[in-house]
Amino acid sequence: MTVRYFAVLRDRRGVGEETLSTDCESIGDFICELVVKHQLDLAPALIRAAQDGSFVDDSTPIRDGAQIVLVPPVSGG
Amino acid sequence: MGLRSCSFPRYREVDPVFRLSHQPLIPIVHACDSAGGFVTFEGKVRNHANLREVLRLEYEAYEDLAVSEGEKLVAEAVARYRLESATVVHRVGLLEVGETAVIIQTAAAHRREAFAGCEWILDQLKHRVPIWKKEYYADGDSGWVGADAPGPNPELDAQLTQRQRRLAEIGDAGQARLKAASVLLVGAGGLAAGCLPYLAAAGVGTLGLIDDDVVDVSNLHRQILFSVEDVGRLKVERAAQFVNLLNPTVEVHRHAERLTEANVDRFVASYDWIVDGSDNLPTKFLLNQACRRHSKPLVTASVHGFEGQLLTVLPDGPCLRCLFPTVPAGRCVGTCAENGILGVVPGTLGILQANEVLKGILGYGEFLSHQTQLIDLRTGDTMRLSRQMNPDCPVCGSGMDICDPCEVESISAAQARFGEYIIVDVREPDEEPHLDCAHVRLPFSGLGELPEGNLVVVCETGTRSLRVAARYLAAGRSNVVSLRGGVASLAPDEPR
Structure with a gap:
């Protein structure tokens, strides 16, 4: 699958997009895995994920070959 | 009001001056030893408004209210911009093109405050003080307009x-x-x-x-x-x-x-x-x-x-x-x-x-x-x-309503949440960290594994400690929290 990082997540990950594989079954577990692995320094509860163009909740199963976009709260104005 | 002198720091004692005048206005010479910046603004009658030719203006005021509102406003400007003096005189009656409608004079220790205070007074004056303006146009028409908003066109x-x-x-x-x-x-x-x-x-x-x-x-x-x-x-x-x-x-x-x-x-x-x-x-x-x-x-x-x-x-x-x-x-x-x-x-x-x-x-x-x-x-x-x-x-x-689970507002909130807990200070040695209460010191730059048990992580402002708490929460450990605002926010009666 491909993962795109938005705003502060991109800064902390150091790349905007990467191709990954995972053993996680749900979106929520996958977010936790990425937060720990890449030290994203943001509580997983604050990160929202869109799978193939739609925001989904944490219990949603991950689809094979999905494009996942991770969106944190953004505060600047 | 003539010559004034005052000594630093005097801005709170300045008498705000706001007057209405039926006579032509002349700028007042003012002096103040503690001020280095003096600004005099003159607002004059202009020959056009909103693409229409203007011949003259008429100002009308609800005089008692205008003076009391004006004095309040000048007093606010004095406090807000630390002015050493401030004076406003506004004309009422019929004015020809080129005549002076308002004079605002400010003095401050430095020029920036004098300019800013002067402009602020002008802006506020237009929509707070009950003075109305009637424009007489070259085409014979005339109309009362809000002092600030130009007339409908x-x-x-x-x-x-x-x-x-x-x-x-x-x-x-x-x-x-x-x-x-x-x-x-x-x-x-x-x-x-x-x-x-x-x-x-x-x-x-x-x-x-x-x-x-x-x-x-x-x-x-x-x-x-x-x-x-x-x-x-x-x-x-x-x-x-x-x-x-x-x-x-x-x-x-x-x-x-x-x-x-x-x-x-x-x-x-x-x-x-x-x-x-x-x-x-x-x-x-x-x-x-x-x-x-x-x-x-x-x-x-x-x-x-x-x-x-x-x-x-x-x-x-x-x-x-x-x-x-x-x-x-x-x-x-x-x-x-x-x-x-x-x-x-x-x-x-x-x-x-x-x-x-x-x-x-x-x-x-x-x-x-x-x-x-x-x-x-x-x-x-x-x-x-x-x-x-x-x-x-x-x-x-x-x-x-769910709050961020990795932060506590205060030490007492951590007490209420956990009962027993250990404070972990992640500030670096060169910050010369000091806490009066029992704590473990683990600098952020070389942070290894945290101890077992309920932990309240602290740093100077609460930023690094939040990162630590978020990382542990993400790894499935929910008994690590950060103190919001860091040690800088500890109440005086809380252990430091």
């Missing part, structure tokens, strides 16, 4: 909006809807710099601006309504002047205050559309909730580096909390000052916010009410991600 209105009225979707009917509409912009910063000029130029009848901030030189690369001359001045005042110059037919309401829980309902209820141009998450969430309560549409945007995020919340659509149910800790995603920001990013997002409002008023196109638009200006990529109502939303669903 249907001809100018029509000329300004000619090109957009040619669009079938707008026409005269759409233009009338724009004229009747009111829009509140929260925050007069980078997003407003994109949004405000286009709403004003399109002929939105009433624009409200709320922001308590003053212009800082570091704002200017993105907040292009302002110039270097404006540093230190109130953003809402300068932004309102920008609008008045661009389209004098727009009525601008300026609110030089911060949006809070106490005033948000009053503001949201008074406007048709709300544009969130704020720079912090608490304000964004506060607005989202208030717009829900009052069934007002909200266009919210936020920016980070090269990227921006835009969405519209309609009264019957998903809200910001449907998307982000958890309230983030204040500084967990940083600010423009910390993250950096490219000037064109808020400008672009602000223009798109204006477009959402225009769609709403004029009824063209489709809103971003079930989508969030992400824009990356490195590449020009935009993405629209669809979003739905969330039945567990704390604002519009049945969900509970």
